[in-house]
Amino acid sequence: MTANSEQSVSGTAGDRGSVSASGSEEATATATAGVDGAAVAAPAAPEDTTDTGAPEHGAGTDATAAETEPDPETAPWSGPAMWVVPALVAVVGAVCVWGAFTIEAPPNATRPGPAAFPGAIGALLLVVAALLTLVNVRNLRSGAGTAGNALAWFEGRPVLIILAGLVVHVAVLEFVGWLLAGALLFWVVAYAFGARAYLRDAVVALSMSAAVQVGFSLGLGLSLPGGFLELVL
């Protein structure tokens, strides 16, 4: 009892690095151990995660939030992926600053002109990117960023299948028509989520897509592309 309370107290008291590291480790553990299905569903998360990363920033509800599940919004990033968000923020910031210098303001524009806000926001983005990098470096020093791979739960395959489905849908929509392109999209996404009754899925997909087309054309007068079916029928 005493040990437990001491642990949680020291967690909130400041030594964020090591405690948060144990939090992300635990998240990884549950993620990889969750072979037998939904046992690790978030709401069912048991008490054993009480001492997960008590956030340093943010006031108020932290104590209660930390009790339910390892909060993804405060867990530190780890591995090579830890640089993704700082890099993204820096790129957006750089584009904004670049825009601030290249936007052509009409000669009679009132000041502050159209480039003022992009410049300010770009500068702020770069500052935030620098601060995010600083936090990463600090976590690396204290060992929090090197502990395990917190993204082990991420399954790339279904995401790539969905992306491929969307890209194909966008590419063929205006040639093939909504009916077939929509049905294909539905089928591919269902497949990515693990549907394996191919024929039944296809029937459901076609009827969904057809219902949308009929509903929108007749009900709201919105025309969806008919594609080559329009020519054939």
Place this chain on the structure above:
Amino acid sequence: MDALPLLLDGLVSALTPQNLVWAFLGVLLGTAVGVLPGLGSAMAVALLLPVTFRLDPTSALILFAGVYYGGMFGGATTSILLNTPGQASSIATTYEGHKMALKGRAAQALGTAVIGSFVASMIGTMVVALFAPVMVSLALNFGPGEYFALTVFSFVAVAAVVSGSVLRGLASLLIGLAIGMVGIDSQSGSARFDFGSSAMLDGIDIVIVTVGLLALGEVMYVAARGRTGADLSAIRTGRAWLSRRDWARSWKPWLRGTALGSAFGPIPGSGAEIPTFLSLGLERKLAERRAKRRGVRNEFGEGAIEGVAGPEAANNSSAAGTMVPLLGLGLPTSATAAIMLAAFQQYGLQPGPVLFERNADLVWTLLASLLIGSVMLLVINLPFAPLWAKLLKLPKPYLYAGITLFSVLAVYAINTSVVHLVMLLCVALLGLAMRTFGVPVAPALIGVVLGPIAETEFRRALAASSGDPTILVGSGISITLYVLVLLAAVIPVIAHLRRRRAERTSAAAVERDTADLG
């Protein structure tokens, strides 16, 4: 006060079978588009506009108002059940609503949302009917400087809602602001960040951002979680009705949410997003205070019913509030109201101060039919709450395939262009990345919605004062707002420091204890 008899007259003329049918159709359609992700009430009204040209103005406006209210009711459903809000006004509901659903309290969350919406739209409409002139004069006090103060205030209010890392919230807000700058600058007309594409000149539509970040981003995130994700079909729908305790916890947030919505609805540009987030933040703070003073357990972060009741009441009463400037000034304060204004003009009616005199019967019939619409929405939606909750029982592949299909449809329907679908894909990938790395999405949305307003008003204010920055703090309203901003920023820091000091001393005490034991 002669408004009451006029409202009664309006009620009598609204109660014709024909008008009742239109109101019914409107609320039904509104609920439907509110439920579907990306299809907001603004789009439904826009699509209906040409269809209703042959109707008489009263019927058409009753239909539109029904759609508007229905959208506010329906938006909550998918927020709570699927974590994908149907429209921007129900983003705040997702925080606690979806957590309630995951705990098997979906029906209660939907119930408190529906009843809260009903209470708010009844009170909100009555307030509009009785105090419209006063509210119009208040809204007229808002100049560019005050608007800018209001947007700054909203940014801070949103930051207060988003717990977790301040830095990540800030990154998200700034990314949203950056997205909001794409397109033609409204003040000078110069193109910004168009990258040579003509489609980018129109900016990135808010529907694309909402659908991409929330609906499609959620679909991909759930796919990426695979087996480790929450299993929706394992959720028990639970008992259908609110228990006595739920009622006791809901009624105060309903009233507070209604008050916030009524106050912010008439202010142009504030829309429904600001009051919903303010309401969520307020309820969270009050729950913290209750936990501290009386030891009541603070359920925020794990599905607190107050966090659903407040925002849902706020968005409906703000919908009623937008009727004030629309009818009284001819000033639309939300996208839907803007299209309704177009509908007025289509019939040759010019909303404004004279509308109440020249077309009084139309105005009062419209207000009365809003009351009738609210009752209808309650009757339609309350029995459906447990039924909607059953939506979660659909096979997961079909559920998410359906959401994907409607997301693509919603974006394609904006202006039937494939380029917008490509934008949608990019935004959805951004949403997936943000979720994967635990960067909150809501600040980005607020940035996209309010960023352009903040920039326009800031520059308009400075242009009006020919560069003198004192105009930004030139009135009581803006000074009050900035003082609130300062308080909101300073108080958490002080509380944080005090708590840390207290914890340090108690930690030292615990260490002494264990040392004694050992």
